[in-house]
Structures are given as C-alpha cells and as structure tokens.
Amino acid sequence: MRDPVLEIRDLQIGIEREDAAVDGAVRGVSLTIGKGEIYGLVGESGCGKTLTALAVAGLLPPSVRVTGGEILFEGDNLLEMDPAQRRKHNGRQIGMVFQEPLTALNPLMKIGAQIGEPLRIHTDLNARQIRTRVLEMMARVGLQDPEILADRWPHQLSGGMLQRVGIALSLLLRPSLLIADEPTTALDVTTQEQILELLRELCRDSGTAMLFISHDTDVVNRLCDRIGILYAGRIVEQGSVRQVMDNPLHPYTNGLMASIPGVLAGERLFAMHGSVPGIGDVLPGCAFAPRCPHAMPQCLKIFPDVSLQPDLNDPGIEHTVYCHLFLRESRT
Numbered sequence: 001m002r003d004p005v006l007e008i009r010d011l012q013i014g015i016e017r018e019d020a021a022v023d024g025a026v027r028g029v030s031l032t033i034g035k036g037e038i039y040g041l042v043g044e045s046g047c048g049k050t051l052t053a054l055a056v057a058g059l060l061p062p063s064v065r066v067t068g069g070e071i072l073f074e075g076d077n078l079l080e081m082d083p084a085q086r087r088k089h090n091g092r093q094i095g096m097v098f099q100e101p102l103t104a105l106n107p108l109m110k111i112g113a114q115i116g117e118p119l120r121i122h123t124d125l126n127a128r129q130i131r132t133r134v135l136e137m138m139a140r141v142g143l144q145d146p147e148i149l150a151d152r153w154p155h156q157l158s159g160g161m162l163q164r165v166g167i168a169l170s171l172l173l174r175p176s177l178l179i180a181d182e183p184t185t186a187l188d189v190t191t192q193e194q195i196l197e198l199l200r201e202l203c204r205d206s207g208t209a210m211l212f213i214s215h216d217t218d219v220v221n222r223l224c225d226r227i228g229i230l231y232a233g234r235i236v237e238q239g240s241v242r243q244v245m246d247n248p249l250h251p252y253t254n255g256l257m258a259s260i261p262g263v264l265a266g267e268r269l270f271a272m273h274g275s276v277p278g279i280g281d282v283l284p285g286c287a288f289a290p291r292c293p294h295a296m297p298q299c300l301k302i303f304p305d306v307s308l309q310p311d312l313n314d315p316g317i318e319h320t321v322y323c324h325l326f327l328r329e330s331r332t
C-alpha cells in the first residue's frame, strides 16, 4: 500500500482480572490504512472494536493493556513511545470522534473556547487568530450561526450539533488519522446521513485517513473504501468494501449482512442464533464454530489459516478470509 498512515500488526489486548490473570479481548488484529483511506471495522457488540480504537489513541482504561503486537503510526511504533511523545501525537496527529459526543466535551466550557483549546495548547496563534479558525471550522462542519453558537454551553446543543462540535474539535489540527467510534449511532437517521457525508468530505479534502467503527454493514458500505470484519477479537474477513459486500465469504460476514434494521436508529438485529464468546473463553478453533451453519469437526480444534481470495474488481487490494471452507487442505 502507498503511504500507510496506520499499521496495526497482530495487536493483542488483555483485561486484568482480580486474580491477576489476563483475559484476551483482542486476539491478533492486523490492518493497514493508507493516506486518505477510510477503513471500516465492523462487528457485533463485544468483539473488541472500541478497545482496538482506544489502543491506537493511547486511551485504554487502567485495567486493560496491550499484551502483544505493534501499532505503527507513519512508521513509528506508538507502543514504544514514552508518555510525552505519545501525548504529542494524540490530538495533534490522531483525532478521535466518540459515539457520545459529550464524553469528549467539558460541560463547563463554552463551545467556542472548547473547540479552540487544541489550538491554544499546540500552536502559537493569538486569541483573535484562534477565534477566526474556530468560527471557520464551525461553519465547515455545518454549524449555523457560529458566532452565536460559540457562546453556548454544551448542554444547550442537540446531539447532532454536539457531534459536529466533536468533529470540529478533532479535525482542527488537521490530523493524519481520524478514529471515529460509532459516531452516528446515537443520532436520528437524517442527522446520521449528514454526519457521514461530512466525515467523507473532510477526509477526502484533507487526505486524512479514517478508522471508522460500526456494527452496521450498510453504513460502512456507503462510507468506506476497505472493510475488516471483527469477531471475538480477530479479523475474520478483510478486503475492499465492494468485494466483501458483493461477495461475502466468511459465514459470519454473511450473518452480519443478513441482519435487519431494528427499532432504534442505527440498530440492527442479528439474524443468527447464539452470541459472541466472552473475553475469558478459551477458543482453540474458530470462535464462530458454535454459531456457524457450516461448521466441520476441524473448526472446533484448529484456528483456520488465512486464505487469499482473488478480488475481481481490484486486483491491487487483497481479499482475505479466515475460514476452513476456503482452505483446500481442510476440505479434503
């Protein structure tokens, strides 16, 4: 890939239990995102999407830690940096948009001051220059009457407006990488569309790479260039969105795509029986085996190796799948 911005190699994340044992929540995730590319990481609740994102942003909670692998940002391993170097990257070069925009905002700071805060910390701009940049950015993310809104408090804004503030805040320093963790799940359908359009436009215009996290294959289909399907802490299928959506191979991907819209905005109901394994579960074979309509005896014992499938639409992009159905030696 040309100009990789983020390379995650065999990332493993563990959660410390009270007895000091460590449960594996992310069990070997590898993915690469190039300049200006939008990569969708998709999976059901509890698969490890947020932990993967937080590991990249350096925001894992205290009882959760990276137990293996590498996270390279523009070639440098973030996991080997000291806290001061890491802080320099966060916010300035890696932006993060959360599902609940209020989590990123200070309730006691007016909107304009809040958006301008990273500029105050990371640049030498004076107050007037900061105000100008903030108002420009507010208009750019579709916030009407920026002068008036800048003087409002977070609790005075709607969910959609707060998410636009969150996006303005994370993009003001023009980061090379934006991580968006279900940024539209809490919003109504119309606002959801507008925010997706905005994210796509901003990334395209500025060449920002984006790791976009969602449980909804429809949303990823419309927004992303490539997709990784995550199940029980592992990517089970990966490729261009067109190839994976037009020609899903892994039985779990097929199950996800057969899910139907639920009653809440952004919610989808999974059509397949059973649930995602727990983080403490030992998974010697394919973690999807208990739910898979095609499971074979070897699926319970051996984790399937990767197989490379031809991508008819774009030979330059690899379409990979981890499933015994696609390993010739497993079927004979």
Ligand SMILES: Nc1ncnc2c1ncn2[C@@H]1O[C@H](COP(=O)(O)OP(=O)(O)OP(=O)(O)O)[C@@H](O)[C@H]1O
Pocket (backbone or CB within 6 Å): 015, 025, 043, 044, 045, 046, 047, 048, 049, 050, 051, 052, 061, 063, 064, 215, 278, 279
């Ligand atoms: N701070 C924590 N302490 C203990 N367990 C945690 C913690 N954070 C996450 N986990 C567990 O790790 C697993 C992966 O969590 P993660 O939040 O990454 O899932 P997710 O794919 O983002 O799910 P969702 O779609 O619900 O947001 C889950 O089983 C979750 O319960």
Ligand code: SF4
Pocket (backbone or CB within 6 Å): 250, 251, 252, 286, 287, 288, 289, 290, 292, 293, 294, 295, 296, 299, 304, 322, 323, 324, 325
């Ligand atoms: S490896 Fe086996 S159990 Fe897992 S998805 Fe493929 S066929 Fe199903």
Ligand SMILES: [Mg+2]
Pocket (backbone or CB within 6 Å): 049, 050, 051, 181
């Ligand atoms: Mg999550």
